[in-house]
Amino acid sequence: MTGLGDDGSSAAEPLADPHGDPFLRTRFAVPARPVTYLRRERLTGHLDQGLRTPLTMVNGAAGAGKTLLVADWAERLDDGLPVAWFTTETAGDGPGMFWAYLLRALHAVGVPLPDGIGFPADANRVSPALQARLAAGLSGRERPVVLVLDEFDRVTAPEIAEQLEFVLHHAGPGLRLVLVTRTEPLLPLHRYRAAGELTEIRGAELAFTPDEAAELMELHGLRLPPAAVGALVERTRGWAAGLRLCALAAGESQDPEGYLKEFEADRSAIADFLLAEVLKRQDAATQDLLLRVSVLDRFCPGLTNALTGRDDAEAVLARLSRDDAFVEHLGHGLYRLHPLFAEILRAHLRVRLPGLEPELHRRAAAWLRRSGRLAEALGHGAAAGDWEFTAGALVDDLAIGQFFTGPHSDALAGLFSRMGREGTGAAPELVRAADRLARRETDAGLTHLRRARRELAEYAEYDGPADAAAARLSCALLEALAARLAGAPERAEDAARAAGELREAVPGELLERHPELTALLLDHLGSARLWAGRFEEARAALSTVADSAPEAATALPREDSLGRLALIDYLDGWLGRAERRAREALAETERFGLPRPSGSGVGRLVLAAVAVDRDELGQAQALLGTSAEAHPALRDPVLEAGRALTTARLHLARGDPGAALEAVEPEVPADAVSPWARGQTALVAAAAHLAEGRTETAAELLREVPDAPPACAVGAARVRLVTDGADAAVRLLDRARPEGRAGPAVTVRATLVRAQAADEAGDGARARRLVARALAEARRERLRRPFTEAGPWIRRYLGTAPPPAGRRTPGAGPSPRPDEPPPPVVEELSGREREVLRRLALAMSTEEIAADLYVSVNTVKTHLKNVYRKLSVNRRNEAVRRARELGLL
Structure with missing residues (x-):
């Protein structure tokens, strides 16, 4: 086998990894089970079923029993399947190192590898040929290889996951991959789920049931009544390590059942045991260290030194981890305490060193902030009750946009909801303003913004010029949002100009670290411009956001910008383009799992409006309902006006002009009038009045719209056709020329107005040509509503019957020929x-x-x-003609 060998030659299996270090045999060893290990058949049976699928994932928290479960199952496989075990314990392994160890794991269990497969010489890269040859070799096996990758959550390099997925896919039935992990692996699990090729065992399934917990207690020599076991399972949530810890502690007691009842009540007995058996066995300095780090979820030597004032934390933590003193090494120099041990230490800290806990949180917050770990710094600052520091850290880091978008927005809002009135200064006021605006409490948000501006003006040097610029830039972002919510385009422009000037004074690394700020600012500006009717300027700002690189931090502004670009397309009459943009917006929501009401709602609103024009009224109603589920900070006048207009159009399509008028009657509150919203409102209201015969009212409404956009001009021409005749309607269309300025949703309606004018003038041939042109253009966009709202005159031109000679009464339908009365319908047509x-x-x-x-x-x-x-009848055209003759259409 080329590149592999025991003597280290090019044809033998090497004894060293790409770094030249010996392979660590412990990484290939199946872990041993303790004598008190409980075999759970329901889980091993599930793993047996996993042999039918190429991929099995065992996912759970630390201490959930994942590794021991898979190890026990692997050693019990009795059908002769080779099981290769590889513990991926080094998070920084590059692709070369990973594949070197994986090949060695296969070799260790006697799996022959293909000739010429080679061996990675570079720890950070691997040849694509290696994966291809390995997959090809495995695919030819009669019986599969079971490959277990333990602690797979340490594999953080996307290229390794991609390479592994390639081998798994192409190895076919020759490979069964089992991943043991604490986190979601980088593999495309959704594809395996959809194909039924993934077996999953997760934390809920790993949790011990009461019956299993009772058996576990018996293995530890404890016989407990069902009620005591149930209480213990409830306390530990079935966590394997917690149950074993309780069993060990109870085993030291003369009355195990009474001990566990006391533990369930106040945990004092378990605390005494752990303090005596773990904490008090350490020297005084180590005890002090453990007490202080108990306020941390995870810690490194540097952070530990900051809390203790010492410089020896690295050696102390390494020793505690080696001695299994309930300190777990997570890799990358990070540690954490066992959760139950941490709880007990925190309680002991408050007794032994009262009043120190807030100070420890302050020290941790300051150290974490200097280290660039903002989220953790904020948590400790809040725990210390130091709101000036906590708000200042958020603002100075330019992270105020995380209140509105990104994976931490809910946590951030929850954290600062505890602030109350304690914090003073510009930063706390900016945070309060962001909190209020995120809930669409515009007036309260503006009040806090004014206070923040006063603070910034009074203290020109806000912790240094860079920090002052960050605070002012955050203020500009919030002012743009407030202007957007208020429908004040000029104020949004002022805020955007101020932000442009301030960007130069802010460190570039801050802007790069927080792309959400720029995305939100442009989204607010583009939306304000859209309300003002400046479509091209709005499109420029929104397109910048929509075309930016997809990432979780900017998911919400990207989704909103895509939806508003779709709305511009819809207002311009381009239904197909609007639909594509709107669906792209919804895909952005799904890509990053934005929960409702995190989305903007505009994409669904546009799809609802498109559905109305396509006469898909049920779908339109459903989409319109979900469009209301928008993030509060994005429920601006654009969304509200769009919802009112679409609701009104839906009522019109259902033949209820009264309800349509009620939907558009109240004006959307805004500081500035939106020309397109005003025009579209007049257009819908005019259509409703026209449907009820109030032609003069309809005409007056459309005359009041200055600089009428193409859609309004077409609506006015339709009214003019009724009030002033065909010539007046055509002259209005000739002046407006909507055909060169708008999309099919407008131009089809314009063509139908011209066709109706020709029909009224007795020019049936021209009317037929125009209707045919409208049909051809509408078919591409699946546009139907213009034909159903055109009126009875169009019926004759949608069939094959020639139009009657001479002028006819407007609105009159074709009458049946007296010499050929239509035969009656023998059987009634069903609804479908x-x-x-x-x-x-x-x-x-x-x-x-x-x-x-x-x-x-x-x-x-x-x-x-x-x-x-x-x-x-025998043909389509005959069916349409007969249906009209019988009044079925």
Whole structure:
């Protein structure tokens, strides 16, 4: 086997890794189980089932019993399957080191490797040929290899995960991979789940049941009644390590059951045991260290030294970890205490050193802030009750945008909700303003913003010029948001200009570390411009955000910007483009798992509006309902006006003009008037009045709209057609020329107005050509609503019957020929057959009807056959004509 060998030659298995160090045999050893280990058949049975899938994942917290479970199962496999065990204990391993150890693990259990596979010489890279040859070799095996990767959460390099997934995919049935991990691995688990190729055992399944806990207690010599076991399981949440710890402690007592009851009540007995058996066995300096680090979730030597005032923490922590003194080494120089031990130490700290805990939190916060670990620093600052420090750290780090977007927004809001009125100064006021604006409490937010501005003006030197600039830039971001929520575009522009000037005074590394600030600022500016009707300027700002690199920190502004770009496309009449943008916005929400109401709602609003124009009213209603589930800070006038307008259009489509008027009657509160919102409102209201015969009111509404956009001009022409005749309507369209300024949702309506004018003038041939042109343009966008709202005149041009000669009464439909009365319908059409017939009248293809009704093409064909039979016709056009003659359309 080339590159492998026991003598170290090029053809033998090497004895050293790419660094030249000997392979650590312990990383290939299956861990031994203690004599008190409890075998749980429900879990081993689940692992047996995992042999049917290429990938098995055992995921749980530390101490959940993952490793011992898999080790016990692996050694009990009795069907001769080779089991290669590899503990990935070094988090910094590069791809070369990882694959060197993995190959050695396979070799150690006698798995022959392909000739020419080679061996990684560089710890940080590996040849693609190695993975390809390994996968090919494994795929040819008659029986699979079981490869267990323990502590896989230490593998943090994406390239390693990609390479491993490649081998797993191409090895086929020759490999069964078992991952033991505390975190979600980087592999594409969703694909394996969807294909049914993933077996999962998670923390909830690893937790001990009461029956299992009782058996475990018996292995430790304890026989407990069910009630005592149930209480213990409840206390430990079935955590394996906690149960064993309790069993060990209870075993030292003369009355184990009474001991566990006392432990359940106040934990004083377990505290006494651990203090005596663990803490008091240490020297005084080590006891002091343990007490002080108990306020930390995890710690490193440097942070420990900061809390103790010493410089020997590295050696002390390493010794405690080696001695199993309830100090766990996590790698990368990080440690943590056993959770129960930490609880007991904190209680003892308050007794032995009262009043020291807040000071320890302050020291930890200061050290963590200097180390760039902002989230942890904020937590300790809040625990110390030092709100000036905590708010200042957030603002000075330029992280105020995390109140609104990113994975920490909920935690941040919860943390500062405890601040109350204790903190004073510009930073606490800015945090209060952010908290209020994040909940759309605009007036309260502006009050705190004014106080922050006064503080900044009074103290020009806010902890140094860079920090002052960070505070002022944070203030500009919040002012832009407040202006957006208030519908005040000019104030948003002022805030954006101020932010542009301040960016030069802020360290570049801060801006790079917090891309959410720039994304939010541009999103607020673009939305304010959109409200002002400056579509191109809005598009420029929003596109910058939408085109930025996807990441969790900017997910919300990216989703919102994509949705608002879709809204601009919709208002311009481009339904297909709007739909694509809106779906891209929803994909952004799903990509980063933004929970509702974290999204902006605009994407769903646009899809609802598009659905109305496509006459998909049920879908429109559902989407409209979900569009209300928006992040409070993004419920601005743009969203509110869009929802009102779409709701009104939906009422119109359902034949309820009164409800449509009620939906648009109240104005959306805003400091500035939005020209497009005003125009669209007038257009919808005019359509509602026109539907109820109030033509003069409709005409007056549209005359009051200055600089009417194309959609309003088309609406005015439709009204003019009724009030002033065909010539007046055509002249208005010729002046407005909407065909060159808007998309199909507008131009199709304009073409239909021209067609109706031709029909009114008696020019049936021209009307037919215009209707055909409108149909061709509408079909690309699946646009139906303009035809259903056009009125009875269009019916004759949607079928094949020639128009009657001479001028006809406006709005009159075709009358049946007296010499050929239509035969009666022998059998009534079903509801679904009527739906198919209505779409047939819109010249939709069979495939389009199937897609619109969410049924198969064959189902549509069956409905069509029934329609033809019941109407006594043989073709589509005949069916449409007969249905009109019978008043079915």
